Structure formats: C-alpha cells, structure tokens
Amino acid sequence: MLKGANTGTPATMRKASWSVARLYRWMLLAPALFLAAFFVFPIIRVVLRSFSDPAWGVQNYERIMAGGPYLQVLLATIQTAATVTALCLLLAYPVAYVMSRLTGSLLQIAAACVIIPLWTSAVIRSYAWMVVFQRKGILNEALIGAGVLDDAIRFLPGSFAVHVGMVHIMLPFMILPLLANMRAIDRSLLRAAEIMGANPLVAFAKVYFPLSMPGVSAGVALVFMMSLGFFITPALLGGPQHLMAAVLIEQQANVILDWGLASSLATVLLVVTGAMYVLYMRLTGNATGNLKGAL
Amino acid sequence: MWGRALLAGLAGLILLYLILPMLVVVPLSFSGQSYLSFPPQSWSLKWYGTMADNPLWLEATINSLLIGIPTALISVAFGTLAALGIVRGNIPRAGLISAAMVAPMMMPHVILAIGLYPVMLELGLLRTHVAAIIGHSVIGIPLVFITVSAAVTGYNGALELAAMTMGANPWQTFWKVTFPMIRVGMLIGGILAFATSFDELMLSLFLTGAATRTLPRLIWEQLADYLTPTIAAVATLVFVFTLVLLAIVSLLQIRRGRAMAGQHG
C-alpha cells in the first residue's frame, strides 16, 4: 500500500476515481463559502483600507518601506517563529515517538501532560515562567544552591526565557499531529527492514522517518503560523529584540487608531508568510508525493 | 536497549517541562499573601473563597464553554470537509487554495476583529455568542484542516476507491473506510480549536456584547493592577477539572474494554 498503488488501475477504478474526486470537490464548497464570507470578504475590506486610509494611494506602504522599525520587526518575527518551530520539532519528535508506543495508563498520563498546558491561559503560563526565571526565582536559587553559580544570572528579559516560554506554548501543537501520524505508522515495515538486515538507525532513517513526514509537515505548519501571532509571551519574557509584528499592529490598531498603517502591516505580514506557505507546500507536497502539480 | 531507556528518559523530561508551570501555579494558589511571591511564606485557602464569592468566574467559564464547544464542532466539520476536498479532490491550484485555507492563522486577531465587526453588524449577529463562535471558527478551521490533511495524506486513496468499486455508497465508504483513518486527526484538530477559542481575547471582546465576559477577559482584568493568587487559583481549578475529565474518559475506556472482553469471552 505504498506509493505507486494507483498505477495500472482498471477502467472501472478509474471511472470511480473520477467520481470520487468530484464528490470530494463538492465537499470543499461549504468550508469555502464559510471562509469566503467570514474571512476573505472582511479581509478584503481591511486590505482596501490600507490603500485608502487616510487617502487613496500607497503612502502606508511607503512608510513601512521608509525605514523605521517595521521591516526589521517583521523579519525578527519570522525569525523567531522559525526558531520556535525548529526547537518544537526537535523536542516533540522523540516525545511523540515514545508516546506512540505507549498504551494504557502510561499513555493517559503522558497525554494529560500534553493537554493540560493547552487548557491553561497563555498569560498565566507566562507569569509562571517569570516566577521560574526571576532573579530570586526557582532556577537561580537551585543553581546557586547546587554551587553551580555564585550570583544570580539575569534571565529576564532574555532570549533563553522567551524561547522556553514560547516553545512551551507551541509544543502541544507539534506533539499532537506527530502523535496522530506515528500511531498510524505500520511498525511491521520497520521490523521487516530490520529483518532484511538494515541496522535500526538506517531502518529508522529510510523507512520510519519518511512515513512520519505528513505529521512533521502538519506540526511545522501549525507551529510556524501560530508563532507569527505571538503577543503576550514575548512582551512579558522577551527583551527589546523580541518585539513582534502582532504587538506593533495591535499598537497601531488599538492605541494610535491608525488603521491604515495597521492594515498595511497586516497585509505585508499576510503576503510574505502566505508566499512562504505556498513554497513550503510545494516542497513538502513533492516530498510526500501529494498535492502533485499543485501549482 | 540503552538507547531506548535514554529516549524514554528524554521524553519524560520534556513532558515534565510541559507541566512545570503548573507545579509553580498550584502552590501559589494556596499562598497566604495578597501578592505573588514564590515560594509562599504562609498558606491559606482564601483565594478559592474570593473566587467562590465572585459569580463572575462561573459566568465567564460558562461563556467560554458556550463559545468554545460549538467552535470546536464547526471547526471539525468544516476543516475535515476542506481537507478531504483539497487532498482527495484533485483540484487544480491546490497549493494556493490550501494557503487561503490556513491564512486566517497568520492574521493578527485585532485585524480580523476589525474586519468582522461590520459584517456581523450587517447580519444582525453582533453582541451574540454566535458572532464569537463564527469568529473563532475562522481561526479553528485551519487547525483542523492541517491535522486532518496530515491524516488523509498518511493513507492511500485506493482504499476508498476499492470500497466504491465494490458497491459501497459514498456514505458507507466514509464511515467504514475514511472516518476510521482520520478520526484521530479530527479529534486532535478539535482539541486544538477548542483550546485556541478558550484562550482568545480580541475577537470575543469585539463580537460579544457588553457584560459578556469570557475567561481570558476576566483573567486579563484580574491582572490589571498587580498579581494576586486568585489567577493561580483559577488555573489550578481548570487543571483539576481537566484531570477529572481525563480520569473519567479513561475509566469509561476501561469499562468499555471489559464489556468488550466479556462479550468475546
């Protein structure tokens, strides 16, 4: 049942294939209409506003391009999202791998560990990390108590603390899709490869890892895009260099009430990250043999 | 063997990292001081009392559930349809269409709220829970779309084809072949959509009415001046509630497992 099972199908199958595809295409209609009405339509208005507020023209975009903090913040946002995604993948893969082999109460305990943080407000979690990382916080006290440090390290605000906080929020979004995918992987394939003489690492790299790609690409897409919208955690735990696009946009939309500039910032963010997503789909789509000829 | 133990240990540590903030929050909720300091110098239950005295907490929790549960259901329905449609429908420009499907995730919520406000007004839905449910579903659909797409990509369409060729109707094919394959993806997408709605602030503020508080809004207000252990008590209760829910689920599974075993025996 691996790739290539579609080739050489008899005529009846091909006919059925055509009608199934048509059926599935119809299925797209309901969500497409929903998102057209409640996402595309409102966003078109917002995009129009970026060209019309305060006057018709591209002055808002000129202002973004003219220097100031905007492009730099946008770049930093994408960079932060990419770092968080990479760290999440690194941590989530072994966890999901181990969890995919668990059963019974061990699995339930592990699942509780993944799900409980999801239910806890990101604001509260960020404050909890402040308690851990502060000067007289748990971490500093422990390190000093163990004799590793003589004096408290300054973690706040800083890269280490902010990444620990952001990865913590995004990790369940990486673990769960990976877990779903890995539990569906047929382990006899792995065993077969080992029986045929492949060493376990090679079997993993050649057989298991490619099969887990759909989970990896789902997790990466989820975490990367959600990280772009990071707001409160970088504000509480991060230094000045962790100023995120969402914070700038919120300032303009909510405090200064310059909706023209806010809209154009959001539009630039959407276009840049949308283009990255399309590129990404093209790469991973080809890698897993799906969405072929997508573009 | 050593490698396996090492891997399990590593996974255990990462899971510990995931619940570490709760290990800070739970003791804080029993603090005897009126400001946050860790570890607390004295202990008391008064923050649970303050919370019980304030009907707003229960109200806000109910509001958040009334928005979060329908959001999860709508997101699962539409996200699944979209994933099946795009991955199995062989449509042209699938890449662009799926980019459009996930675009709501990249939009700052305040911008989405500004865009949705006039639409909801014209539809007469403003100030209702329905408006917030629709708004949250816009963000929830992409989450389900991505998790279900991964599940659909993970198995081969030939199975469905075979079922159809053998004479199964589309409905039977879905329930017997497709659904079992994507069930976990749907469940996980639904959990993520619910969690996102449960912690969303801006769309709820814009689209629900005055006096409709959701939990994130109330937590936000409680944080307006300085931190008191009340928010730690709230987080602890949500934590306990989740544990109880998970325990019930696992008990049900055990009972069902026994019932099934009895049936076979």
Added chain:
Amino acid sequence: MKNKTAGSLTRREALAMMGAVSLVPWLDATPAQAASQLVFASGGGKLEETYKKTVFSAFKEKTSNDIVTTANEGAKLKAMVEQGQVEWDMMQGPAEQLIVFGRQGLFEPIDYTNIDKANLLPGAANEFFALTDVAAYNIGWNTANLKGPAPQNWAEVWAYDGRIGLWKKPFQTLEVALLADGVAIADLYPLDIERAFKSLDKIKSKIVWWERGAQGAQVFLDGEVDVGAIWNGRVHQPKLDGAPVDFNFNQAVFVNDAWAVPKGAPHKKEAMELLALALSPEQQAAFARELPYGPVNRAALALLDDKVKATLPSSDENYKKGRLLDLEFWADNSQATLEKFNSWLIG
C-alpha cells in the same frame, strides 16, 4: 454490548442537554440595552471595582439607572462609531489616549453645565473628555535589594548600580529620562526626544523593561529590579500588605484617567449626569479613600483626612513635587515618537 449502548445513549443525552442549555443565551441575543442600563467601558481591575463601590452605586441610588461594564478597547470604539452602532455610554481610559481618540472625532463634546469647573485642576475640563483622577509615574524601589539611601530624584535612579525598571512605552518614560539628564521640571515640554534617547542610552544595559502594569508591580515586589519607575497605585496596596517595596513622589510625572462619551452613545444625557456625579467633591473623596488616585476636584481634598491625603498624588503637599503630563504634546507627537521609540528599542 448492553453497557456500550447505555454509554453512548447517556453521551448523546448529555450532548442534547448541553445543546439545549447553550441555545438559551444564543437566542437571547442581548438586544440594545434597556432604557435604564448604561454601558461603561473600562480597563477593569481595581479601578472598575472602586467605581462600582462608589460612584456607580451612588448613581443607582440617585437615578435608579444600572451600569454594566465592558472592556475599553480603542479599536472597538472606532469600529462602533464608524458603523454608527455605539454600545457604550461612557469610556474610561488614560487621558493621553482619549485626547487622540477625541481628535479623531470619536467623542461627544462634554456638557459642563452641571459641573463646577472652577474647582477642577487646570486642564481637567477638556472639550471631549474630563480628567477624573491623578495618578503618578514615580520613583520606586525594592527595600530588600536597595543598597544605600533611597533615590530622591531620577538622576539618582539613573546612577544606581543595579537593575532599573521602566515602562516599555515612550509616554512618561521619555519625560523621566529627560529629568534624569538634568532638564528642569518646568522646562520639560516640548520634550527633547533625541536627548531623552541619549539619556536612555546611558543605562540601556541596566534597564529591565516592563510592559504591563501588573508585571511592573511584580518586578518591584519580587526584587527583579532594584529601583525604577512605577505607578503609585500598583505598589500602594502591596506595600501596606508588607511587600518589600516603597516609593516617593519626587519629580513624579502625574498622569490621569479620563472619562469620555462616545459619539452616538445611546444614553448621552444620563452619561453626562454620571460624569457630573463622578466629579462632585463627595464622590471624588469617596474614590480617593479606596484607591490612592487623587481627586481632580480640589473641594474633595477638604473632605479627606491627612492620612489619606499623604497617599494622594494630587494633595497640595505631593502635587508640587511633580508635573502633570502634557496631553497636547502627546496628542501631537505620539505616532512619530512611538515609531522612534520602537526603532530605538530594537536598534
């Protein structure tokens, strides 16, 4: 098998029940507020609690009108006014923000006929909003961390060898930076922005930025910072409760909460009555007894005892130590200055 069916039935029943319960509030779409209910948009927290305890309950007694509260997001105000569908009758917010919103045409002009303008602080009665209290962005320190004497002015804060906490916004923080650099408090405005950044440059590595008020209080309480700037209302109660924190009003920047009536508010007339009541000496005094935010109505000070007055930024004793934030300056310059500030932060 029997067990299984029973299980799924109860689940279905549970779902049906949940559906029925959840339909109720959906159908009850909270229509336009009833005639006697005013909607008040505030930042929440202690401020809103105190309004409820003092002026709102007095208003209910006087006029039998109820007041419900909601969040005061600026973007929602603009969306409502643009669409001509305003839910709020009154909005509370920082004065430096409300003046910007007023210039965008989002507020009704204030009706001062029933308000004794003569007793209000100079600058309190604006065309589109009225100031309602006086808070301070002042020098604070952690008493457990502090080495040596407490800082008596901003220059001493800047010179302190330790961690300095400041608000991560240009408003108020740039004022303080200039005062630290030796600008006389009388010559503060218009702010010399470039000089303020140079002053901040000198302590850049010592600054611990705080973003939200609650976070600001927390970094002082748990000793993350040694000295710095904080709003008096955030550390006042913790200090009384025994937290290791203290503050003074030397060279403080006085800031205000303000109230304004959104353009097209459904209960404009009642809102103006509410404002008049809030600015009355009795209500101003009642408010100041609950929260250390001083009255803008001077007549209220006569109703307060010395112990309360000592805590208030706008008492005669404290008010001369600092300076009121120049609202007009920030209304003209907030956008450009915010841009420069953000550039400076990441630069």
